[in-house]
Amino acid sequence: MTESIHQTPAQEPAGYDPAAIERKWQDRWEERGTNHTDLAAGARPFYALMMFPYPSAEGLHVGNLFAFTGNDIYGRFQRLQGHTVFEPLGFDAFGIHSENFALKVGTHPADLIPRNIDNFRRQLKRAGLMVDWRHELSTTDPAYYKWTQWLFLQLYKRGLAYKRRAAVNWCPNDKTVLANEQVIAGECERCGAKVEQRFLEQWFFRITDYAGRLLDNLSWLDWSESTKQAQRNWIGRSDGAEVAFRVQDLEEFTGTATIASGASGEFVSEPLDIRVFTTRPDTIFGATYLVLAPEHPLVDAVTTDEQREAIAEYKRASAAQDLVSRKVSKEKTGVFTGSFAVNPATGHPIPIWIADYVLMEYGTGAIMAVPGHDERDFEFAKLFDLPIVRVVAGPSTQPADSSPVLDEPFLETDNVRLMNSGEFNGLGVMTAKQRIVDWLAQHGHARGVVNYRLHDWCISRQRYWGPPIPIIYCEKCGTVPVPESDLPVELPYVEDFKPDDTGTSPLARVESWYRVTCPSCGGVGRRETDVSDTFLDSAWYFLRYPSTDYDDVPFDRELTKRWLPVNSYIGGNEHAVLHLLYSRFITMVLHDAGQVGFEEPYRKFRAHGMIIREGAKMSKSRGNVVNPDEYVDRWGADTFRTYLMFLGPYEEGGDFRDQSIAGVRRFLDRLWSSVIEATTSGSPDPLVVRKLHQTIRKVSDDVPALSYNTAIAAMMECINVIRRGERTAHRAEVEPLVQLIAPFAPHVAEELWERLGHRESVFDAGWPVFDPALAAEDLATIVVQVNGKMRGTVQVPSGSGQDVALEAAMADSGIAKFAVGTPKKVIFVPGRLLNIVV
Template identity: 45%
Template structure:
C-alpha cells in the first residue's frame, strides 16, 4: 500500500512540538482552565500495549479538541513508580528497582511522545522520587494527627506469593488482585487509614458526581450501608455481654441460637472446658482455609457448640452459643442472633444441627407451621407485645424498647472496612513511624521528612520469618526515638502504592513546588475537570482518592469535596471477542502496525472500532480502512481548488455540527465516520474549495494531530493548527431546502417523496396520493386516518 509520508511527518512534528514547547501550559492563565487527567501508569519495561494506546490516544484527542475550543488544557503525565513488579524483577534479575524503574520511565515517556500526546512534561510526577514520597509520608503524618491513621492487630489478608498483606479492595474472589494466588488470613499488627469515618459522605456525595452510574453503583455497594439494630445479649453465668447487628429486629423473638465468628475475641473466654478441644480444633481448621474455601456459597454449613448460653433480652429464652465460619469476623460485630424461621442460612444451620425453629413473621398473621423459612416482611406472631404488628412497626417498637433498656437500638452498619496500608515490601514509601520501647509508636517529625528508602538492600523472595526487607537493614532500622532520644526502631513496612496515587492529582499543577505537597495559594487548577481511566479502579483508587480529598479538606488544606468532577472509563479492546492476554496468546502488538501505518492511523483505528466506553474488537484488516481514509485526505487536500457549491457548504456545515457534538461526548467513532462522509463527497468531486479544505483539516486535527499539522502547514499557515479556533457551523448553511418523506400505508413503507421544505400538509398529502406504488396500496381502501410527521413521514391508515 503506498502511503503519505507518515514516518517523516510524525517524527518532524513530535520534534517541533517539543522544541517549541507547544505542549507547555501557562499555569497562570486559569480563567479557561481545563484539567484533563489520565490515570497514570505503572512504568513497565515492555512496549506500550493496546490498552495503553486505548487509554491515552483517544483521551489525548479529547484534550486537543478542548484546546481548539478555547480551553487552556492541562494534560500532565507521570508514573506510579513504586510497586511490586520492580521488586520482583530485582529478585529475579538482580537489577535494583530504582534502576529498572528509571529505565522504564524513560521508555514509557518516549512512547507517549511517539503517540503524539499533548503532555506537559514540565509537570511530570514520579511517585518513587524522594521529592514526591516525602509528601506521601507527610500525608500519613497528617492523617495520623487527625486520628485517621492508627495501628491495630487484626486478621488481615495475606498473599503468600507477594509475601505481603493486602487491603480488602485488593482481594478479588478470594484471590490476590495482582498475582491470583489464594489469599489467606493472618493476624498482624498493621497500619490502617480510617476511611470508614467518611463512609456516609463517600456514599451520599456520589449523587452529585458526573460519573458513570455503573461506577457510582459499585461504590455504593462497596460501602454497603445497611440500617438495622444493635442488640446486646447477656451471657449466662458470666459477667459480660455480646453485641450483635441485625436488620431484622422484628424477628428477635425467633432467635433460637447464637453464632460467633471463629475469630471472635470472646470465643476462648466463654467456651466451657468440656467443649474447648473441639472449639479450638474448629478455629484452627478455619484459619487454615483459604478465602475461597470459606466463602464458597454452596458449601455445607459447619460449626461447633461452645457450651455457653446467652439470654434473649425480650423473650428471656436461653440461646446456645455456637461458632461457625458462616459468620464473618469482619462484618458487624462478628456475632449474630440466629433466626432460622427468617433467614435461609440460619434455617439450613438449624436443620443440620437440630436447633429450634420458631415462626415469628408470617405473610398474613396466620401461622404456617414451625418448619418453614419466611424471609420477607409481614405480620409478627409469637412475639409477646409485638404480635400483630407489621415488620416495620415491630422493628421501630423493639428499637425503642432496646433503647429504653439501654442495651441497643437503631444502628447503621457499613460493609466498608478501614484501609490497610502497611506492606511488607521494599519498593514503596517507608511508613514514617519510629517504634520506641518507652514511647510506643512515635511519628517522625514532619521536618525530618523524607524518611529515605535505603539504596543498599538485599532483596529475596522470602526472609523465612515473613517480615519486611527493610527490617534486615540495620542502618535503616536503628534510629533514636524522636520523643525520648533513646535508641528505637523504624517501622519496617512501606505504604500501599494506592496511598501514592491517592493524591497525585494534587501534585501535578505544583510538580516542582518544594515547600509543600501543593501550593495552597495557587489551587485554581483543582479539582480535576475530566478524569479518564479504567473501571477496574472503581472501588480502589477512585474510592481512596475521594477519601484522601475529604480528609485534606477537613484539615483545611482543600476547598473542594471531590477530586474528580467528571469521570470516564474507556472500554476494553478484545481480539476475536476475548480479552487479550499473554496466556491466551491473542495479544496484538501495536508496534508492527505503527511501523506499517503510523501513529495517526493507529490512534484513529482504535477510536473508530467502537464507542470509547465500550472498546471494540481488534481486526488486523480493519485498520487498512482508516489508513485509506488518511491517505485519501492527504490526496484531496492536494486537489485543485474550485469554488464551493451550495450543496458543498451544506455538507460541510452538517459535518461541523455532527463532529462537534460527537467529540463533546467522546463519540470518536461516529465523529470519524462523519468526516469520512465529507471526504467521500470531496473525493467524488475531484476538486476542493478553500474553506472546506481548511475546515476539514481543523476537524481532523484532534484525531490525527501529525497529518493535520503537516497539511495545515502545506496550506500556507505559519502557526500550529492547535492554535486555531474550532470551526463553528452555520445553521442556515447546514439546512437543506428539500426533505425526504417516507410514504407508509398501515405503517409499512410503500415509497418515498422528495419535496420542498415549505410544502403544506395538504399539498404533501395530495402529492403522496399520486405516488404510483402508494396509490396501488390505497386502491379500493377506505382511508381512516392520515398521520403526518413533519419532515419525516406520512402514514395512511386504511381498511
C-alpha cells in the same frame, strides 16, 4: 483544470509520509513548546487527567494507548474550544509488580524502573499526545514520595492513621500482606497463590470514618454510572439494628471494688449482653439461636465447662484455616457453647453457638439466627436440629403461605406480613422493622444503626519497593512521627531486597538504616521498616502535577485553586473501587485539614472500555498482545490513534482487528489528497458545504460525549461527499475538516494546516463555527406508513405541514393503493413521518 495549492514531488503522488511528518511535528511541538501549558496565566483552565501507567518492562500496552488517546482527543478538543488545557502524565512505578519483575530478571528496581520509564516516554511521545512533559512525575522519586510520607503524617496527626494487630491476608508467594481488595476468590490477585491468615502489626487508615460521605457524594458526582455503582457496592451500606441479647444466668464480674456502688470491697457484676447486627429486626420473633464468630471476645465468657474443650478445639481449627478457604467453603460447621441468651422479643431462652459462617470483621461479629428466613441460618439449623420458627407469611390466604413448617427459608419481603410475632402480626416488613426496633429501643434492647461493609485501609506492606512509612519507635517515647523537616525518609539502595518469611520488610535486615536516634528525646530509636501501599502513591498524584516545580510544598495553594478539582478524568474501570475510592478519601481528609478547598478530586470521570482481540482479553499467555510500536511503524501514529477510536464505542472498548486499520488509513490518505489538490477557484458546492456543516455539528456533539467512533464515521461520510464522482475539493470545503480531524490525527492535521498556508498551530486556530443555515436541508424525506407499515417515502419542502405531506403521499400511487377509504386517523411527525390509519 485544478490549481494545486502546493507542489508535491512528482514521484510521490500521494505525498503523505506519516513517519516523516510525525517526526517533523513532534520535533516542532517540542521546539515551539506547543504542548506546554502556562499554568499561571492561562484563561479558562481545563485539567484533562488520565490514569498514569505503571511502567512495565514489556512497554506500552495498546490498552494504555487506547486510554490515553481517548483522553488526548478530549483534551485537544477542549483546547480548540478555547480552554487552556493541562494534560500531564507520570509514572506509578513503586510496588510489588516492579519488585517481582526485578527479582525475576535479577536487576535492582532502582535501575530497572528508569529504563522502563525511558521506554514508556519514548513510546508515548510517538503517539503524539499533547502532554506537557515538563510536569512528568514518578512516584519513586524522593521529591515525590517525600510528600507521600507527608500525607501519612497528616493522617497520623488527625488520628486517622493507627496501628493494630490484625488478621491479614498473607500471600505466601509474594511474602506480603494483601489488602482485602487484592484477594480474588481467596487467591492473590497478582500471583494466584492461596492466601493465608496471619496476625501482624499493621498501619491502617480510618477510611470507615468517611464511609457515609464517600457514599453520599456519589449522588451528585458526574461519573460513569457503572463506577458509582461499584463504589456503592463496595462501601456496602446496610440499614439495620443492633440488638442486645442478655446471656442467661451469667454475669460479668468487673472485679472493681468501688465505693460508688455500695459498700467497700463489694464486687460489682454486670449482666452480660451479646450485641448482634441485623438488617431484619422484623424477624426477631423467629430468632431461635445466636451465633458468635469463633474469634468473638465473649466466646470464652459464655462457654460452659462441659463445652470448653469442644469450643477450644473449634477455635483452633478455624484459626488454622486461612481467611480464604474459610470463606470459600460454604459447609456449615459450629459448636454449642453450653449457654443460653434471652430473645428480648419472645422472652424465651435460645442457645448460643459459635460458627465460622459468622465473620468477626463484619457487624458486631455476632448474629441472631432466624432460620425460617435466612438461607445460611436455615442450613445450619437443619444440620444441628435447631428450631425453625416461621414469622413471615406469604401474600396469599392459602394455608401453605402461612404454614409453620418450612421446607426452605422464606425470603420474600414484598407483599408479605408478619405472623407468630405477637402484637406485630399482620404488619408488612418495612413497617414491622421500624415498629419492632422502636419497641425494643424503649426497653433498651436495640437501636437502629447503619453498618458498612467497607473496612479500614491497611497500608502496611512488608516489602522493599515503596516509600518507608515515616515513623520511629523509641524505647522511651514510643511511636514518634518523623518530623516533616526530616522528610523524605529515603528508601536505601539495598542489594538484597528479597522478601522473607518473617513477616517483616527486607528493610528490617538493614540495621544501619533503621537504627536512628529518637527525634523527640534523642534516645535509641528504630525506624518503621514497612513501606506504604502503592495505592497511597496514586491517591494524590493529580494534586502534584501542577506543582512539580515546587520543593517546599506538596502542592502550591494558588495553582491548586486554579487547576483543581480535575475537570475530566479518564481511566479504566479496574480502578473503580480501589484507586478512585482512596483518592476521594485522601482528598476529603486534605479538605478537612484545610489543605484544599474541595472534597471531591474529580468533577467528571469516565471509564473507558477494554480492547480485546479475537474476542479474548489480550495476554502474553494467549499470544494475542499487540505491540503499538509495530503498528505505529507500519501505519503511522495518526492512523493508529484514529483506528483505536474507530473500532468501537470508547466507553465499551472493542475488538482489535488488523484488517480494519487499512480503512482508517485510506480515509486519511483521501483527506490528504483532497486537501493537497484543493482548488481556490470558483466557489464551494452548496451541497458539500451543507454536508460539511452537518459534520461540524456532529463532531462537535460527539467528541465531548466521547462518541469518537461516530464522530470519525461522520468525517468519513463528509470526505465521501467531497470526493464523490472524482470531484476536486474546494479549499473552503476541506479546510474546516482539517480542524475537525486534528484531535484524532494531530500530526497530519498540522501538516495540512501548514500547507494550507497557516503559520500558527492548528491547535491554536480554534474550532470551526457551525452555521445552522448552511446545514439546513431544503427538502425533507417523509416516511409514509399505512396502518403503521412503511409504504414509501415522499419529498416535501422542509417545514411542510401535515396537509402538504398527506397530499404528496396520496399522489403516490404506490402508497395510495394501500390507503383506501377515508383515514380514521393521521399521525404526522414534522420532517419525519406520516402514518395513515384506515
